Every structure is written in C-alpha cells, then in structure tokens.
Amino acid sequence: MDSQASAPPLTATADPVPQVRPELPLAPGAAARARELVLRNPADLDSATALLDHVARHARTRPDACAVQDRERTLTYAELAARVAAARDAMRIRGVGAGDVVACVGPRSAHTPVAFLALESLGASYLPIDLGWPEGRVRDVLDRSRPALLLDYSDGTASAAHSAAVAEGIGTLSLPTEGRPGGLDDGPYGDRSGEARYTIFTSGTTGRPKGATIEHRGLLNHLWSKVADLALGPEDAIAFSAPLVFDISIWQMLCPFLVGGRVVVLDDAAMRMPRWLLGALDTTGVTVVELVPTVIGRLIDEIRRKDGPALPGLRWLLSTGEEVYPALAEQVLDTLPHVSLVNAYGPAECSDDVTLHVVTRADLARPRLPVGTPVANCTLHVLLQNDDGAWRPAEPGESGELFVGGTCVGLGYLNDPATTERAFFHDPFDPDSSTGRIYRTGDLARVEDGLVHYLGRDDRQVKVGGVRMELGEIEATLSRHPAVESCAVTVSDEGPVSELVAHYTLRKEVPQQELKQALSAALPPVMVPRHWRQWDALPLSRNGKIDYRSLTATPAGPRKEAR
Known part of the structure; x- marks a missing residue:
C-alpha cells in the first residue's frame, strides 16, 4: 500500500485556517429558543471515504464505462484511474504531500477531475486559478494561499499564471496526459474526513478575493446529499458547466463518480451561445444541469424558438448563483414540463448548496420563490442582532440573517484569520455538531411553513x-x-x-x-x-x-x- 495514500487524515492546522472560533454573543434565552426553531435534516451519509475508493471500485467492476467526456476526449473509469495515478506520481516526485495546497490552472475539461482526484490521493488541497484572471490577481491569490506547486493543464494558455508563479517563486508542473499501468492499485484510501480538500477564492467586499476552504467531510456530505435528493444512479449524466472558480463546479465534476455515472464537460463556447448549449445538452444526453438564472432564461428562449419537444433526457434543472424569479420559473415549467426545476441556495463557505426546493405551480403565485429546506446534515438559524450586539432567533415569519451550521460548514478563509473570525463562530446551539462551527452568511432570510425564503444580501438592503x-x-x-x-x-x-x-x-x-x-x-x-x-x-x-x-x-x- 502506498505510504502517502494511506497517511492518517489531516486536521486543519492553526496556520492556514485557525480552528479556534470566536463566540457568538447571544441574548438571554436565545440558545434555547434557537434550538426550538432550528431547521435541520440529519442523515447517515458517508462523509469520510475517499472519492478515489469509489473510482477504483468502478474501475474494477465497470472498467469500460464512460466516466468523463469533453469535446476532445472520453475517459473510461479504468482510464480515469490510470490518469489519476500518473498525476499523483508526478506530483509526489515534485514533493507534494499531505496538507499542501496546489494551484491548478487550465480550462474546464476532462483533465480537471484528474487533477482533483490526484491531489486527494496525496492528502493535498485543490485550488483552481481562472485562466481569465490578470497576473496581478493571480499573484495576490498565490501570495495568500502559498501553494506548493502550480499544476498546469492549460496547453500553453496560462501565461498570466506562469508569470505570477515565477514572481512568487512557485514551481510549475504540466499534468501528465498518459495513464500509469495498473492504475489505482494501492488503495484503499480510507478516512479523509478532516483533510482540507479544496479552496475557492470568492470576491470580497474589500475588493480582494478570500479563499473559502472546505474539508473532505463537507465535500462528501454535499455530494451524497445530491445523490439522495436527485436520485442519481449510473445512468445519469451530469453537466460540468460552471467556471472552475465557482463552487458548483466541484459537485458537477465529482458527484457522478460516487454512483458510476458520467461527467459531461460543457466548454465556454457552448455556455456563451444558447443554441450550442441546447445542442450539447441534447446530443450528450445530459440528465442533470445546474445553471444561473440568466443562462436558464436564454436557454428557455432558444427552446421556444424551436419546434417539437426539447431535451427529452433531462430530468433536473437546478437554478443557483442568484435569485430566480417566479416569472422565469413559470417559463421553465411551461417549456420543459417533464423536467423538475430546483431552486438551490448555498454559500461557497458551506460546501455549496445548503437548501433545495423543487418549484411547483403553487409557488408561482408567491412574490418570491422559497429556497426550501436544508440539505442533509445542515442546520439553519435565522437570527436578529439587538442594539447591544447580542443575537436572538427570529420568530417564524420574521426576517433576519441566515446562519449555517453542521457538517457542511467550511474551515474558514485560507491564511486570513481576521476575515475568518468575522464570519465563522463556535456553534452555540449544537454541542454534537461534527464541525463545531457556524457560519454567518450575510444573507437575509425568513422561515415560513418550514421553508426558507431568501431575501437578498444584507448589503442589498438599502435606505432611499x-x-x-x-x-x-x-x-x-x-x-x-x-x-x-x-x-x-x-x-x-x-x-x-x-x-x-x-x-x-x-x-x-x-x-x-x-x-x-x-x-x-x-x-x-x-x-x-x-x-x-x-x-x-x-x-x-x-x-x-x-x-x-x-x-x-x-x-x-x-x-x-x-x-
């Protein structure tokens, strides 16, 4: 068995993301009342096993099944396992090991999950770099994240990232394009629950990006919750459509591997042109796609211009990223009556989606659509801050700020303790929380009839x-x-x-x-x-x-x- 692959699970160290969290000031009696009003969805999900153990299992039992396809290539599960092993070996030779952060740059492609899984096998953490970022932004991200290596699969198009890496004294490595004979023959990879698995740099209110770091258990909990909520199986094909620095890209490129399904990569050209997007979804047999409302609207307009049924194989259409309004939801239900529309909500700091809601015809009469109920092992609190700074729970129907607890809550912001302490707190409501953390989203919400209603960003509430x-x-x-x-x-x-x-x-x-x-x-x-x-x-x-x-x-x- 490989000594690196079987290393004990990591815990977050005090340097990259401090584990000690400040206390959330509470009004008298607030904790008890909050426990009465909490929304939770406990579930017994495997949030520890390595993703690679599932890939290796499919490579043994269904080696010729398609695992991932893009415009240029198709990888079977056996080929995926071999490619991951080769990438893992190449990075290990360069000194990458448990606890390291590795920056990855390249277009959305079949190479992307190879890089992610190879890092998991080493106990290292994935950090995507956008090809469109200017060199100054890349340098800022590299300086703040301190990666051990820049892993490149850009085919020579990542000049800004390379220049920034040279300036920061960071070595680069091209992702191997050939597989290793024998593939993943050194597993199982075991319990990885406490490892830092990936970091997504999101835009900060100060104008500087901040790196939200997610543990393995948060990632796996989210992936398994998607499997359960969408009833995913080996016949499903998930569209990998999101920019790599958008948190939904993580589940899109990994979730099918749990059940032996297929990842279908949609490139940027298809995402820019509704006609091409519709054609790509149709010809590749995508069954699940998650898009932002703007793209959904353009897709629906394109479908309406065509005659006959559209996307007969599509089962689920998820809307995320910003609010989807009832008018657009009605167009979706009218145009794609065989497709279930899901309103999804979640911050990058909490392993992506924390609520889901299947939109119904009855919802269309509402002024705004609910975002629904919590996904597995997430707890939700709506709190109000008194004039003295203490927090109390909002009563049903009362608006407040949304806080998220449970397995989904990330570690905090990479190498940014000051920003982490302003958003991540010790969970005062759930002594049995697997993370012990609660995250302040900055989003306004209200709970009515057990459903969460998203009311926009706190900073989008204005006085005029x-x-x-x-x-x-x-x-x-x-x-x-x-x-x-x-x-x-x-x-x-x-x-x-x-x-x-x-x-x-x-x-x-x-x-x-x-x-x-x-x-x-x-x-x-x-x-x-x-x-x-x-x-x-x-x-x-x-x-x-x-x-x-x-x-x-x-x-x-x-x-x-x-x-």
Missing part, C-alpha cells in the same frame, strides 16, 4: 427616501412583466440624494413608461425607480451572475435612459 427596502423585491416585481428579459436595480449616489436605477433588457420593445406603471401598480411610490436604463445585454461576471459593479461604473453601457 428614508425608507428601508430590498432591491431584490423590486427586481422580482419588474421581472414579472412579460417583455422583460432580465433586470437589476441599483442605487445612484451621484446627486444630492440617493435614487433608484432600474436596468433591464427586453424580449420585445415596450415603452419605459409601461414598465414604470407596472411597478407603480405593485409597489409603494418610493420603491419605483426614478431612472430607467435599457441595455442590449446586462454585464455578467465570469460566473454568469449579473455584475452590479459594472452596472454602476459603466455609464456608457446603456442604450437609453429616461426619467
């Missing part, structure tokens, strides 16, 4: 004209107009007073006054934007979400403006 309001409520209302394709609402502080600005794109031309009247009929006058800006296309981040910073920073972008 002396009235506190949620920008998401205005967006949800505007999205109901049949001519509106996409929309966003921001606040302009350019004048003497703050004013609301509505940004939108249209399916068909309508007067701006008609849109304004639609909002006036549903919202108080102070919540109707004074400025209206029509765009050819709203600016998006690389993750496909609406880029609110660009909306406010690019006055030349809109086609029209009216007051």
